[in-house]
Amino acid sequence: MKEKKQGTRAMAWPEGYGRRVLAEVDSTNAEAVRIAGGLAGPEWICALRQTAARGRRGRAWVNPEGNFAATLVMRPSGTPADAALRSFVASLALFDAFVALTGRTDGLSLKWPNDVLLNGGKVAGILLESVGGAGGLSHLAIGIGVNLRAAPSVAEVETGAVRPVSLLDETGIAVTPEDFLDALAEAFATHEARFATYRFAPIREAWLARAARLGEEITARTGTSETRGRFETVDGQGNLVLKTAGGRVAIAAADVFF
Amino acid sequence: MTGLTRDDIDHILKLIDGSDFDSLKLETGDLKLELRRKGAGPATAAPAPSAPAAPAAPAATVPAPVVASGGGSEVPAPLLGTFYHAPKPGAAPFIKVGDTVTEDSVIGIIEVMKLMNQVTAGVAGTVTEILAPNGELVEHGQALIKVQPV
Numbered sequence: 308m309k310e311k312k313q314g315t316r317a318m319a320w321p322e323g324y325g326r327r328v329l330a331e332v333d334s335t336n337a338e339a340v341r342i343a344g345g346l347a348g349p350e351w352i353c354a355l356r357q358t359a360a361r362g363r364r365g366r367a368w369v370n371p372e373g374n375f376a377a378t379l380v381m382r383p384s385g386t387p388a389d390a391a392l393r394s395f396v397a398s399l400a401l402f403d404a405f406v407a408l409t410g411r412t413d414g415l416s417l418k419w420p421n422d423v424l425l426n427g428g429k430v431a432g433i434l435l436e437s438v439g440g441a442g443g444l445s446h447l448a449i450g451i452g453v454n455l456r457a458a459p460s461v462a463e464v465e466t467g468a469v470r471p472v473s474l475l476d477e478t479g480i481a482v483t484p485e486d487f488l489d490a491l492a493e494a495f496a497t498h499e500a501r502f503a504t505y506r507f508a509p510i511r512e513a514w515l516a517r518a519a520r521l522g523e524e525i526t527a528r529t530g531t532s533e534t535r536g537r538f539e540t541v542d543g544q545g546n547l548v549l550k551t552a553g554g555r556v557a558i559a560a561a562d563v564f565f
Numbered sequence: 566m567t568g569l570t571r572d573d574i575d576h577i578l579k580l581i582d583g584s585d586f587d588s589l590k591l592e593t594g595d596l597k598l599e600l601r602r603k604g605a606g607p608a609t610a611a612p613a614p615s616a617p618a619a620p621a622a623p624a625a626t627v628p629a630p631v632v633a634s635g636g637g638s639e640v641p642a643p644l645l646g647t648f649y650h651a652p653k654p655g656a657a658p659f660i661k662v663g664d665t666v667t668e669d670s671v672i673g674i675i676e677v678m679k680l681m682n683q684v685t686a687g688v689a690g691t692v693t694e695i696l697a698p699n700g701e702l703v704e705h706g707q708a709l710i711k712v713q714p715v
Contacts, residue, residue, distance in 0.1 A: 363679065365653025387644040388705070391680040420678040435680040438671070440687040441643045529647065530700040545678055560647045560677045560702065 320489060321496030324379075325350030328485060333359040336436055336450040339380035343446035349381035353488045360452065363434055369463050373456030374473075375484045379449045379495065390437050390447045392545050394421040395514045396502050397433050397449050400495035402517055405430075407490045409480050416519035418469070419538075419547045419563050423453075424519055428472030430454050451491070455482050467564060511541055520565055525549070527561035534558060638688045639696070639708035646677030648709060650699040658699075660710070664692045672710055675703065690714040 320326060325348060332338050332354040339352060353376070360370040370376050379397075383390055398421040405423070406412050414426045423431040431453040438445045458471040475481055501509050515521065520538050527534045527547055534556055536549030546557040642648065650658040650673055659671050666672065666686040675682045694711035697703050 363676075363681070364649075365656070387675075387680070387682050388677070390682070391644065391646075391678040394678040394680060433679060435678075436683070437680060438683040438685065439643060440685040441641050442687060444682075445685075529702070559645050 319493060321492055323348050324492055324496060326488070326492065327352050328488070329354045331356040331358065333357065334361055334450075335376055335378035336361070336434065336448045339378045339436075339446070339448035339450075340438075343380055343382070343448070346380065346382060346446075349379060351377055351379050351488060351492055353377040353484060355484060361434075362432060362452075366465070368432065368434075368452050369459035370452060371457045371459075373484070375451070375453035375455050375487045375491075377451055377484075377488055377491070379451075379492075380446060381449075382446050383444060387437060387439060387444060388544070390435065390444055392502070392507050392510070393447065393449060393499075394433065394435060395507075395510050395541075395545060396498045397421060397435070397451065397495065398423055399498050399510065399513055399517070400491055401431050401433070401451065401453070403494035403497075404487060404490040405474070407494065408482050408487065409474070409478055411478070414477070415517070417514060417517045418519050418565075419541065420545065422469065424469065425472055425474065425477050427470070427519075428458070428477070429469040430458075430472050430474060430477070453487060455484065455487060469565070507543060507545065511543065511545075515541060523565075526564040527558045528564060529561045534561070637690065637693050637711050637713040640672060640684070640686055640688065640710050640712060642675060642697070642703040642705055642707045642709055643684060644675055644677060644682060645705045646675040646680075646682070646703065648697045648699065648701060648703045649674040649676065650695070660692050660695075662692050662695060665715075666690065666692060666712060673697075684709065686710075686712060688712050688714055 327350065329352065334357055335352045335354050342350070356372055357370045357376050360368040360376060362368040398417050401423045402415055402417060405415055416424045418424055421433040422429055431451065434450040435447065436450065437447040454471060454473040456473060456475050458473040458476065461470060464471055498510060523538055524535065525538045527549060534549055534551060536551035536556065539548045539550050539555065542548050542557055546559050547561065547563065549556050549558065652659070652674065659673055660666060667689045668685065668687055670686045671683045672686050673684050675684055690712040692710055693713050696711060697707060697709045703709065
């Protein structure tokens with residue numbers, strides 16, 4: 308196990324996980340696809356610069372230098388639905404990495420299913436990509452971008468999206484991508500081990516304890532419909548549960564707006 | 566055994582009806598018979614929370630459901646979510662009717678909880694029908710496309 312001093316805290320790189328840091332790559336999720344076939348175990352790919360960073364459904368992800376960009380690529384057992392629950396595992400790990408590096412929890416919260424908010428703004432994004440059918444997955448890539456140093460301007464993000472913020476602007480704390488990687492990898496390994504042993508229940512509980520707008524009115528929008536209701540909980544399958552005028556609705560796929 | 570009579574098939578269907586099984590795959594000599602209970606889907610019971618993770622079944626043991634009505638194989642949704650025909654809005658669809666696919670060909674994307682899962686065909690053949698509309702929610706096990714196996 309490799310030890311690294313981080314302030315006064317010794318960071319331990321988790322056993323069984325590979326670590327590669329690249330000066331530049333097109334996109335860490337694209338690199339994940341290229342190396343997935345030859346993987347011996349899960350591996351973190353961190354890029355100091357991405358030339359073709361991307362977000363959901365082909366959207367660009369603005370990724371200035373000094374910000375964090377990494378992908379964890381793994382070949383998970385289990386169903387594609389299990390893979391989707393890693394949205395919660397990854398966002399919990401991000402939350403804990405921020406806490407480990409800044410020593411504070413105030414202002415941090417999670418937005419369904421996997422956005423990390425800092426002072427109500429979006430400080431990080433997660434995009435999971437997998438390939439497979441009814442027979443199982445060939446690989447899962449969990450791409451994570453964090454605005455450590457700079458946030459894109461409001462004009463650069465989708466209309467109606469949460470305001471982008473950076474860790475530096477909001478807290479005055481400067482963290483390097485490599486230090487962030489070490490904290491994130493450690494936090495992810497902890498939650499992933501819990502998920503592997505006890506399944507979703509403890510992940511769900513921890514996630515709900517950090518959830519934004521629980522008990523408040525929120526809107527869930529899909530390409531074809533919109534549901535507004537009181538954010539009651541996240542159920543045992545990871546669905547967003549809203550209490551609407553017509554009753555309780557469990558939503559699996561949607562964008563959430565506050 | 567060189568063939569099956571209608572009575573034989575009726576007998577097998579009754580056996581399945583009285584069993585816990587949803588599908589039957591029988592291969593003997595030149596004969597290949599696949600039967601599936603109508604509406605058969607994945608078990609709805611969730612695993613007990615305390616159960617340790619089961620190892621993934623090898624891909625080969627989970628065949629894509631096949632319909633016997635001469636319409637070819639239906640590729641089922643491996644998970645619930647929003648089905649997309651193309652990699653991104655405005656892009657060409659992954660496949661269209663008449664295309665040839667292999668088992669590993671990507672036929673679409675299903676999104677759930679920010680997971681974008683590229684769905685592979687799981688069967689080789691010619692695409693005869695796109696069943697699930699673009700951008701709409703599909704259930705686990707719902708038929709996405711129809712493929713005439715080669």
